[in-house]
Structure formats: structure tokens, C-alpha cells
Amino acid sequence: MASLPKxxxxxxxxxxxxxxxxxxxxxHDDNLRYFKVTIExxxxxxxxxxxxxxxxxxxxxxxxxAPKVRFLTKIYHPNIDRLGRICxxxxxxxxxxxxxxxxxxxxxxxxxxxxxxxxxLANDVAEDWIKNETGxxxxxxxxxxxxxxxx
Amino acid sequence: MxxxxxxxxxxxELENGEKGLGPESCSYGLTDADDNTMTNWNGTILGPPHSNxxxxxxxxxxxxxxxYPDEPPKVKxxxxxxLPCVDQTTGEVIVEDFxxxxxxxxxxxxxxxxxxxxxxxxxxxxxxxxxxxxxxTF
Numbered sequence: 091m092a093s094l095p096k097x098x099x100x101x102x103x104x105x106x107x108x109x110x111x112x113x114x115x116x117x118h119d120d121n122l123r124y125f126k127v128t129i130e131x132x133x134x135x136x137x138x139x140x141x142x143x144x145x146x147x148x149x150x151x152x153x154x155x156a157p158k159v160r161f162l163t164k165i166y167h168p169n170i171d172r173l174g175r176i177c178x179x180x181x182x183x184x185x186x187x188x189x190x191x192x193x194x195x196x197x198x199x200x201x202x203x204x205x206x207x208x209x210x211l212a213n214d215v216a217e218d219w220i221k222n223e224t225g226x227x228x229x230x231x232x233x234x235x236x237x238x239x240x241x
Numbered sequence: 242m243x244x245x246x247x248x249x250x251x252x253x254e255l256e257n258g259e260k261g262l263g264p265e266s267c268s269y270g271l272t273d274a275d276d277n278t279m280t281n282w283n284g285t286i287l288g289p290p291h292s293n294x295x296x297x298x299x300x301x302x303x304x305x306x307x308x309y310p311d312e313p314p315k316v317k318x319x320x321x322x323x324l325p326c327v328d329q330t331t332g333e334v335i336v337e338d339f340x341x342x343x344x345x346x347x348x349x350x351x352x353x354x355x356x357x358x359x360x361x362x363x364x365x366x367x368x369x370x371x372x373x374x375x376x377x378t379f
Contacts, residue, residue: 123244173274
């Protein structure tokens, strides 16, 4: 296996020794650039009490290129589509090599706390969110209890 | 080179397919846009010119299993076609008879498979094979 850049080793170590509250990230044994991730739904959001599974991959050009992140758990959110793809500026145009795995995951957690229906990825969800926020949040809460149950 | 995991690889293929970056002679997409395992795909091949396939559009079903792209996808013609590498009762592409699946490499994509099948249709012997009625299915 190709040797892992020092930066990735350091980031991985710190994720284990100094974990971010509400977030876990652990590399697969057979691919140290590929992480199993969980994020707890932020308190006060419709995702509260949910545990969301994600996957994260550091491409060859990381950190020049952003990590790839995807939700595995079904979630009702205007910036996350049916395949779990996330619309988040720092994963696309606003990526900077100064950012890290932990900052990315914190941003994803923040996106759960404050959805942005004006920059949607899931258009139908965003429309629902704008027209009927109370109903959309109720649905997000319902999906959380259906699909994001803690073990 | 590191190994891109199955899901991110399939998302890349999906985006390339949606953007239409691929050649116009073939296309592919997810069968069910809600399937987050991204297992079942449909593909089309436009029959190559100067052959009995000219102007025909062939539909295919592609199944990317849990070990894709370490293992090749399962490929099956939905439109009837007469080719030596295609099982004439089921429409399945026979792995041993189609080099792209038999000598599969991780770097190959669904696009590789569709384009190579199209080349197969255009070989000197295959382009003259009599073809079933257009629009018939397996």
C-alpha cells in the first residue's frame, strides 16, 4: 500500500485522541483514506437525538483537493440529496488546504443545525422548507426517528 | 494511487453521465434516483454506423454489485441483439466471451463497458450479423 502522507496520519491521530464532541471518525483498516463517520443531530434541531452515518474519503490530491463526504443515513434536509450528497461551499469552491477533516465535519454538523433552503441541493425539500417550515421540520424530525436511531 | 471507495467512484460516474461528458454514442444513469446503494443502472448504446446496427438504440441493464469496481458489473441487454458475447435467451453479456469484463481492471467504468460493446458491434464479422427485428426485447 502506498505510504500515507504525514498530514493525514496526524489528522487521524488527533481525531482519536482529541475527538470533536458529537462526532466520530475512524479510518477503515484496509483503506486509511476512507473513514466511517457518525454525527449526532444538534440539540434544538429536528435532527436532535439522531445518529447519522456518513462516509468520508481523502482523494489523492488531499489537502489540495477537498475530502469527499456523503450521508449514508437517509435525512430530510434541503442541502442533502437523496443519494446523501451534501451542498456545502467548503466542500466545493471554498475549499482551502488550511481546512481539515475535523473542520469539515464540524461544518456538516453546523449545516444540520442551520439548513439553508436558499441554496438547495434537494429542490423539493427546499421548496417545502420555504413554504411550510413547521411542516418540513416535523418531517425532518419524523425521518430522524425513523432512520437515524441510535443503536 | 489510493483506492477510491465504491460509492464515491459511482458518484463520479453518475456526475459524468449526467453532465454528458461521455461520448454521444452511449449514455447511462441510475435506474432509481432514490437508490442510495447505486446498484442498478440503465445504459444505451447507439449502434455504430456502416453496420447492421446503424441507427438502432440498444437498452441495457447494468448491475454494480457491492464489490464494484474491484469486480466488473453484470451487464444485460434489454433490446434484442445478435452478438457472440450475448446470451441469446437472456440477453446477458457472457463474461468469458467479452474481453472488457473478462480482463476487468479497476480503472474501467460503465462507459468503458458501453463503448467496448459498441466496438464489438462494429468488428468485421459482427457488423454483418443478421439482427432481430428492431424494438424487440429479451
